[in-house]
Amino acid sequence: MIIKKLHEAGLRSEHAYMAALGSIGLSLASWLASNRREDLERADRWGIFVGEWAPTFFGLGLALANYERDESGAATPQH
Template sequence: MIKKLHDIGLRSEHAYTAAVASIGLSVLTWAASLRAEPGRGLDRADRWGIFVGEWAPTFFGLGLALSHYEQEEGSLMGKAHADGARKRDVVGA
């Protein structure tokens, strides 16, 4: 799944940005719910804030998984590049 997300263009930076944005969005939804529905009370506003706030750990986890995948891919690319250079040296010698 992480490979597919990476292949469609999602990077770890995107997931980290979404996590930080969801923290801010959590506060905004809490305040908006508190203001828009004063009769419903603090409980409903808290539920909205918590609901959106639970997205942040998911996005951070996804960012970590993508970061790990990107590091693995980079090390494999470096290895392939080094192997190719060695083959050119052997053929050229």
């Protein structure tokens, strides 16, 4: 139900995959920036916090890809 709503709102699997890759880069960038300004423990927390987003976005991308595949399969008649 949620995946269908997200798809109807225009979100596609490619968008979720791009967000996942972006969150990996943002995780590294936030860790580097925080490491320069704060202590190592706090920098690690920031990097891990943002890094936790990537698996969520990848999972969402997979769910959307499955929905897109099923939706396109349902639109074409099968022999």
